[in-house]
Amino acid sequence: MRYLVRKSVVRMIGRIWMPAITCAKDITLSEYDVENIRRYRRHSGINRDSVDHWLALNSGDFQSIVDFEASIEDGENTVDIPWRDEESESHYDDAMYPEED
Numbered sequence: 001m002r003y004l005v006r007k008s009v010v011r012m013i014g015r016i017w018m019p020a021i022t023c024a025k026d027i028t029l030s031e032y033d034v035e036n037i038r039r040y041r042r043h044s045g046i047n048r049d050s051v052d053h054w055l056a057l058n059s060g061d062f063q064s065i066v067d068f069e070a071s072i073e074d075g076e077n078t079v080d081i082p083w084r085d086e087e088s089e090s091h092y093d094d095a096m097y098p099e100e101d
Contacts, residue, residue, distance in 0.1 A: 006078075008034050010051065012068035013092050016061055024095035025059070033058070034072060046072050046079045066091075 008029035016023050029037075033054070040050035051072070055065050067088035070081040083089050 006073045008070075008072040010055065010068055010070040010072075011092055012055060012059065012062075012065055013088060013095060014059065014062035014065040017063050020063070022066060022091065022095060023062070024092045025062070026096075027059075029072065034074065037072065038074065046074050048081050048084075051081060 010027045013024045037050045037054045040053050051070050067084050069083045072079045
């Protein structure tokens, strides 16, 4: 028997409160989270603006969001939102997987 698991994920970089440095984080969204993103501005749907708004309200350890990418399951569709800046992905990788000395 095979199962297909579909997850909604946001990968982000941002500045934490103390010390004020740039860090990265993965967030796996629940159905409740996806519904809140979808309902931003009265049913505007899932887009960069709605995800950015949700992150501003739900990224507690971060004082600001620098950039993010997302893959969100919306019913039968997958909404992919790429990094705004090409260099953000390398900043994310550096923060999540630092080189060992």
